[in-house]
Structure formats: structure tokens, C-alpha cells
Amino acid sequence: MDTAKNGDFAHIGRSVIVKGELSGSEDLYIDGQVEGTIELRGNNLTIGPHGQVKANINAKDVMVQGKLDGNILASQRALLAKSAIATGDIVTQRVAIEEGAYFRGKVDIQREPKAEAAGKSS
């Protein structure tokens, strides 16, 4: 999942603390503290290794490298890196968990029906 290479993403730095509802129509990289909700439908979210998020997340691809306390609704994929500490439920089409990651919660794979997916991609 490419979030940092082309620079087209919003960035919450290590020293930044956000409380409230976060929403947007671009990719987001969080390395600070966020508490609330994160709505990025159609876009990707990365929680960096220093990120601490207490929020329910709705995004396309979600990658967790830091701490997350909240549910993930990822329309495409959820990835927990080896440094991730994630507590909450994950609902997604695909999930990948690296060895060393800590996860406590439910994983529910819900694949998009092919007809609906074909309609969206055309």
C-alpha cells in the first residue's frame, strides 16, 4: 500500500493531537495522537509507528504500524504491521497480519459481491 511515496496525502505529525471527527477525500498518514472517528471512504489510512489512535476507522486500505484502539472498516484491505498494537474489530475484504503484531478483537471477512464490484470498476 503506497502512501508516502508520491506525497499526495495529509500528514498528522508526531507532536499533533487531534480530538474529534476526521474526514477527508485524500490519503492520511497519522503519526500523532487522534481520538474520535476517522472517515476516509475511498482513501487510505496509515497509522505510523508513533501513531496512537483511539477511533473507529472507515477507509479503503488501512495499515497500522502503531497503536489503535478502535474498529476498522476497510472496504479493501487491512494490514497490521509487526509493530502494531491493535484492539478492536476488523471488517474488510482482505486482512494481513505480520508476525509480531498484537491484535485483540474480531476479524470478519466480507467480500464484495463480484457483480457489484464489476459495476464499480467499469
Add this chain to the structure above:
Amino acid sequence: MKLFRGSAVEQGRGAAAAPSKARLSRRSSGFAELVKSLEGTEPLCVLDLGSTSAGNIRFLTERGHKIYSEDLLQASSDPELASTNEQGVPGVDSKLFLNENLVFPGAQFDIVFFWNLADYMDENLVKPVIDRLWSLLKPGGLLLAFFHTREAGPDAPCYRFHIAGGDLLEMQPIEARRDGRKGDAGSGFRLQRVFNNRHIENLFRDFASLKFFLARDNIREVLVVR
């Protein structure tokens, strides 16, 4: 029942060598019996009480099942749960533990992977946890548990079991957790006790039936039906 009092391995003790990181494979008759339920078309609700296992999550979700993952052993080592009983013996506060763990509002499970936790959990937790699992399992639900046999010694390494497919499990020595995780004690887990058959039957007396499988590596596997 043999007891080996002591919780985490003491830091700085250099006598025992650290277990190898390599995974060991073992065939599991208990798991082979249980996997028949997993290969059906009905999506099941599965609870895995070992540490996070990407392999287990992948195996179960690929078959359309829902998986709940909760590292119960790690949770039981949370220093905030420490207490002493009337005799001054240190232990874990089971009420506090069950207030924070094994809490699944509205969820009932078809399968529970209890693995080898009973051999390593604090004495105060074993029966209350089993009682809680009874209430979490659907009638007819299955619980798979592993117990050391009487030949195991107090320094038997604590393993995490990963599903490898078929009747094969991979055993991975549990290493110390990194800082920042709940219950991080900076060390592994020590064998607390060795159950005999009668103790196991007593532990699961509220369940409908037990089936024992004795393996060559002196692990007693038990498939329990709620």
C-alpha cells in the same frame, strides 16, 4: 495434580537457555477431529485464546469463518491484576480479570482454541475461565485444550500453536513481549501445574463430553463438547 509454584521466569537467571525461535511441527489428533467442523459450509464463530497468529486468522477466514483473537495468557500477566488471598499467597484477581477479558456481548462461539493455557495460567484463574468459556460456547460447541502429561518438568517451554493445515500444528516458543503492551512482564511463562485425567474431567464437569487423545510428545489433547 502436580504444582510448580511461580509465575514468570525470573530475569537474569542464566541457567535455562532461551528456546529456539524455530517452529516445531506436530500432528494433532484433537485438531484433526475438530477440523472436520471447520471444513463445512456453515460459517462458524471461532475464539482463539493464544497470542496473535496471522496463520490462524488466515486459515479460518479463508474458510469463511469469523475469528476472535484474545491473548489470554498475556492478559493474565497484567500487574494490575495482582492480589493476595487471605493466607497472603500472591495470585491474580479473577473477578477483575473476567471483567476485562472474555467479554463478548452478544457473541457465542462454535469453537474455542484453549490450547495449553490451563497449564500456564495462575491457579486462581483456571476454573473461573473455564466456567466463562462454558457460557460463551454454543450448545454442541467444541473446545480444544492441551495438557502436559506427568513426565513434563517445570521448565517446559511455553509454546504458541499455529494451524498449518490438515492435522498439522506448528509450535512456536513464546518470547518476551515488547514494551508498551498490557501485561508486559519482560519474560516468558512458566509451567504452573500438570493435570491428571481426573483433574481434567473435574475441570470440565459442566460440559457434555470429553475425548482424550494422547500423543507421543506427552501432550494430552482434550476435545470438549459443551
